[in-house]
Amino acid sequence: MTKAIPELLEAVKELARQIAKTTNKSYATHFKQIVKVLPPEVPDLYAWLAALDDSAIEELAQRLRKVEGSPRPHFTAAVKKARAIALQQRTLAEMPTTFAEALRWAMERNGVSISQLAKQAGVSYATVHRWLRGCFPRSQTLVTALERALELSEGALSGRLPRWGLPKIGAEGKSSPYPRFTQTFLRVAALARYGRPWNDLSPNEKEALRSEDEDRWNRVSNRQKRVRKAIKKRFRLPFDEWSLQARKEWEEYERYASSAPGSAARVQAALAGTPLAPTTVRKETLKRERKLIELFYGYCHKERGLDSNALSLALLTDLELVHSYLTWRVNRYEDVPPVTRSEYIFIALVKKLHRGYLRALALGVDPNGVKELERKLKIAGIDVTDGYHAVEPLLETPEPLRWVIEGIRLMLRDAAGRVGDLLAPQIPTAKSEAAEATALYRDVVLFWLMAAHPLRAKHYYGARLDMNEFQDGDFTPGRGHVGRASGGYYLAYRKVEFKNARSQVFQSLQDQDLVTFPLDDPEHPVLVLDLDGTQYSLNELFHVYLHTILPRLAQALGRTGPLLPLFPGADTERGIKRIFYSRSAYVAAVPNVPRGLLPFGPHSIRHVVATDIVKQTGSFEVAANVLLDSIDMVTKHYARFAPRDRYSHGWRVYARARGGER
Known part of the structure; x- marks a missing residue:
């Protein structure tokens, strides 16, 4: 032997x-x-x-x-x-490592043409041609048929398919209010919950996922009901449709409101006797104010029949007109609480203008009359549907942030399925597959960043990389928002770039002082994630993103310049919201996730993080520190935490502080 x-x-x-x-x-x-x-x-x-x-x-x-x-x-x-x-x-x-090359190799080895393989596999010539160009089959059952036709062992081709990178589901979900969300949900949930692609699920399994998705659209807030009614008859008059006189008047108001204290423009205006606002109004605030006036002018022109040349801020001094506008707004709805923050914000703007700009123009202002209108709105009661409605099912759980993190893990798996090793990505050769792979890599980094540093959306869609400073080693942010020190990246923003820059949170800083957010802090609980036994750090992925993914995205989307958008394609408010509405489907696809989760935007991440922190610590102050906001703002807007839960948490903290003494 x-x-x-x-x-x-x-x-x-x-x-x-x-x-x-x-x-x-x-x-x-x-x-x-x-x-x-x-x-x-x-x-x-x-x-x-x-x-x-x-x-x-x-x-x-x-x-x-x-x-x-x-x-x-x-x-x-x-x-x-x-x-x-x-x-x-x-x-x-x-065999070659990629599916397309392996398929071509097997066909050449067996002397099988595209037409012959298509006939044996029961698909069209065009389908096989797409596979050879780099597209992926949607069914593992179909791939098994290919292996038999080409006399390959089981797994020879399916093992080269990115399990988490199968393409979008065909026509499924087209009737959904959010088709991209639904298609992503069905595709990812099939893999996450059943371990098989959508096309390989049984009819009962498909129906279960369809039913879950359809149920979510029945959970509609009062705000959404009002929006649906309002968009049936749009009345806003866009700024570019205003008369020349009305546009000039608004631009004068912007100069009045936006000149920074101590600036040369403000000094010159003051010396010339031009009216100036006592405090600077942020550009974002001016944009919101203009939208309110666009709606008011739309009512005056389209509903009341006023000539466009008659549109002027002076109309706001006609309180009967203002009253009729508010009455008309609330009468558009049936069986829905009609008075919302929109009406209240509008009357607050009117009050502000009466006390400031309109008074400075020597118009017939009536602050007390406006205040009386405001009082009536308060008495009527304002329906406030907070921004957490979409993620309400998560907030009701003991650990809301856990579900977002699990969704990020699914995104990481999907990205790995498309590019292989996340730290050494191989971008697909097919143009469409490459575009989807790079976009998904961008979005998982973006999603992860917002979970780790829940800043406002503008800090991400407005983020820039200073290409004059950027290098392989350490570098400073320069005029951008990314720096690196001792091998660790960090985000950096100036005090003036925060919405509440004038609050007590930032009172010790100068306008251009930096506030930094590290990506490699060993004590931060969300900067390292375990994925199927492998640990990934956000700092490592961010490095790969900057050097490999970002250049491709910038070139494909035509983004250039020394201040390159940090997230090309997500560098506008609309763009980043669209991405979050689509990618939030990964959170909805997590096994055992609370049902009814709706597509949510970036601001919802702040709600989730704040609520999770309060639930784990019982402290609004801790959540306020993370959000860089006041305790009052967190209590009012973000951390929805039932009083009875805080009561119980308080006793538990007290018991731990006493060391179990009786």
Whole structure:
């Protein structure tokens, strides 16, 4: 009997297991006896078996008969089965790594044309052609048919498919209010919950996912009901449709409101006697104010029939007109609480203008009359549907942030399925596949960043990379928002770039002082994630994103300049919201996630983080510190935390502080 080394014995056992799996256990038992007749030195069992011919196998059978003293009838067939497996292994080793190249290689090896393979697989010529160009089949069952047609072992082609990178679902979800959300949800939930692509699910499994998705659209807030009614009859008059006189008047108001204290423009205006606002109004605030006036002018022009040349801020001094506008707004709705923050914000703007700009223009202002209108609105009661409505199901759970993190893990798996190693990505050659892969890599980094640093959306869609500073080693942000020190990246924003820059939170800083947010802090709980036994850090992914993904996105989308958008394609408010509405489907696809989650925007991440922090710590102050906001603002807008839960949490904290004393 030949004395085999342990590695060789393990290889025999592994081959026996494969034989038992594909044929029967009897063959596996017979094959194990090969250790009795192995040559003295077999460095590679698979290579040795692959080189055997039938006569050599018969010779082994005869040798085994002499050793055991009796024939072993199934030994020859078992060794031939092992040889077939070894040949398949050699074939797999020779095959190219990508699906498209492996398919082409197998077709050329077997002399099969596109037309022949299409006929054998039951698909069209165009479908096979797309596969050879880099697109992926949507069904593993179909790939198994390809393997049989090309005489390949099971897994030869399917093993080269990115399990988490299968393409979008065809026409499924087209009737959904958010088709991209629904298509992503169905595709990812099929893989996350059943372990198979959508096309391979049973009818009952497909129906279960469809039903779950359809149910979510029945959860409509009062705000959404009002919006649906309002968009049926739009009345806003866009700024570019205003008369020249009205546009000039508004631009004068912007100069009045936006000049920064101490600036040369403000000094010159003050010396010239031009009216100036006592405090600077942010550009974002001016944009919101203009939208309110666009709606008011739309009512005056389209509903009241005023000539466009008559539109002027002076109309706001006609309180009967203002009253009729508010009355008209609330009368548009039925069976829905009509007074919202929109009406209240509008009347607040009117009050502000009466006390400031309109008074400075010596118009007939009536602050007390406006205040009375405001009082009536308050008495009526304002329906406030907070921004957390979309993520309400998550906020009701003990750990809201957990679901977002799990959604990010699904995004990481999907991205890995498209580019391979996340830290050394291989971008697909097909143009459409490359675009989707780079966009998904961008979005998972963006999603992860916002979960780790829940800043406002503008800090991300407005973020820039200073290309004059950017380098492989450490660098400073320059005029951008990204820096690197000691190998760790960080985001950096000036005080003036925060919405509440004038609040007590930032009172110790100068306008251009930086506030930094590190991506490699070892004490931060969300900067490192475990993914199927492998740990990924946001800092590492961010490095790959800056050097590999960002340049491709910038080139494809035509973004240029020394201040390059940090997230091309997500560098506008509308763009980043569209991305979040689509990618939030990954959170909805997490197994056992609370049902009813709706597509949510970036601001909802602040709600989730704040609520999670308050639920874990019982402290609004801790949540306020993370959001860089006041405790009052967090209590009012973000951390929706039931009083009874805070009460119980308070006693638990007290008990821990006492060390369990009674």
